[in-house]
Each structure stands twice: as C-alpha cells, then as structure tokens.
Amino acid sequence: xxxxxxxxxxxxxxxxxxxxxxxxxxxxxxxxxxxxxxxxxxxxxxxxxxxxxxxxxxxxxxxxxxxxxxxxxxxxxxxxxxxxxxxxxxxxxxxxxxxxxxxxxxxx
Amino acid sequence: xxxxxxxxxxxxxxxxxxxxxxxxxxxxxxxxxxxxxxxxxxxxxxxxxxxxxxxxxxxxxxxxxxxxxxxxxxxxxxxxxxxxxxxxxxxxxxxxxxxxxxxxxxxxxxxxxxxxxxxxx
Numbered sequence: 001x002x003x004x005x006x007x008x009x010x011x012x013x014x015x016x017x018x019x020x021x022x023x024x025x026x027x028x029x030x031x032x033x034x035x036x037x038x039x040x041x042x043x044x045x046x047x048x049x050x051x052x053x054x055x056x057x058x059x060x061x062x063x064x065x066x067x068x069x070x071x072x073x074x075x076x077x078x079x080x081x082x083x084x085x086x087x088x089x090x091x092x093x094x095x096x097x098x099x100x101x102x103x104x105x106x107x108x
Numbered sequence: 109x110x111x112x113x114x115x116x117x118x119x120x121x122x123x124x125x126x127x128x129x130x131x132x133x134x135x136x137x138x139x140x141x142x143x144x145x146x147x148x149x150x151x152x153x154x155x156x157x158x159x160x161x162x163x164x165x166x167x168x169x170x171x172x173x174x175x176x177x178x179x180x181x182x183x184x185x186x187x188x189x190x191x192x193x194x195x196x197x198x199x200x201x202x203x204x205x206x207x208x209x210x211x212x213x214x215x216x217x218x219x220x221x222x223x224x225x226x227x228x229x
Contacts, residue, residue, distance in 0.1 A: 034213075046217045053213065095157075097157040
C-alpha cells in the first residue's frame with residue numbers, strides 16, 4: 001500500500017497570502033495524484049487531478065505540481081472561502097486508493 | 109447535472125451489518141467511463157477508500173476491509189450499495205459515495221453529501 005504524507009498538518013495564512021501544501025508518496029505514483037478540498041460539514045470537492053489539471057470550475061489561484069513522490073498544491077492568494085482541509089490522493093497503485101491525512105489551512 | 113445521494117440507517121448495533129445505498133441521478137450508472145465507490149471518514153479524521161464497482165459488477169476492495177465488505181450495483185434502479193458486516197465502534201463514520209473516473213487520469217469528481225453512521229448499542 002502506498003502511504004501518502006502531507007505537511008504541514010496545519011497552515012496558518014493571512015487572506016491574500018500564498019499557501020503552499022506538500023504531499024509525499026512512499027513510492028513513485030508518477031502523476032497519478034489528486035487534491036481535494038473539504039469544508040466543515042461538506043463532502044470533499046475535487047480540485048486537481050493528474051497532479052496539475054484543475055477540475056471544472058476550480059479558480060486559477062489553485063495550482064498543482066510535482067511528479068513521482070513529491071507534490072505541491074499552491075493557492076496563490078487565499079480567499080476567505082479557501083480556509084478548509086486539503087487532502088491528496090494517489091491513483092497509481094490500487095487497490096487501495098490512499099489519501100493523505102490532510103492539511104488544515106486556517107486564518108492567521 | 110449528476111448527483112449522488114446516500115441513504116441508510118444512522119444507527120447500527122455492534123456485530124450487525126450496515127447497509128447503505130447510493131442513488132445516482134442526472135446520469136446513468138451503466139457508463140463505461142466510471143467506477144462507483146464508497147469512502148468513509150471517522151469523526152475528526154481523514155478519508156478512507158472502501159470499495160469501487162463497475163456497472164458490469166466488477167469489484168475492487170480495500171484489503172483492510174475486504175473480509176467484511178460487499179459492494180453491489182443495481183443498474184435498473186441506478187443505485188449501488190455497500191454492506192459492511194460485523195461492525196464495531198471503529199466503523200462509526202460519515203460514509204460518502206462517489207463517482208470515480210475509470211481511465212487515467214483517475215479522480216473522484218462527483219460526491220454525495222455523505223451519511224453519518226454511528227455504531228452503538
């Protein structure tokens with residue numbers, strides 16, 4: 001099973017600032033990685049797939065990069081609606097699909 | 109626009125079987141493009157993929173749960189279901205159903221709102 005590790009666990013950022021979230025895989029997943037956003041009381045929402053492709057309707061301030069074992073989700077200028085928990089997920093080896101433990105982006 | 113809706117009991121007794129159903133609307137479950145799956149989230153914790161099914165009935169399970177889980181599909185009702193046997197308090201979670209792209213690049217692009225299941229006597 002591929003283990004996904006996200007860092008940091010919590011990221012404190014001021015509105016308008018840039019946020020950089022990391023995700024590391026225990027072995028190469030090529031570009032088979034997705035990012036999801038989850039707000040309290042809501043289901044996860046797909047942000048990025050294929051490591052860098054934005055899902056339909058996702059604002060351009062969200063970008064994904066990386067391949068192999070190291071991945072980054074960048075939010076270029078945080079808006080109030082972006083404060084949430086973010087999960088990465090690998091699609092390279094399955095079953096099982098595996099998720100990271102999440103990074104909470106909170107208001108500084 | 110496709111929507112997924114989970115349904116099932118909110119409370120299940122320990123050692124019993126949990127059964128959940130996901131109803132798909134705004135599209136057909138018998139699509140060659142997608143798998144249909146279940147994911148759960150214990151209170152305050154992260155996401156755990158449980159199982160996927162293709163409309164033909166091909167199934168994929170998380171090895172950690174495989175011995176207790178059965179996923180099935182009913183194309184006539186545009187539904188798929190999850191059975192989890194011998195539940196314990198550790199199975200208390202929000203259970204989500206989701207649509208999962210079958211070809212690369214894979215991703216879960218449509219999710220239900222989730223249903224909360226509590227295991228307690």
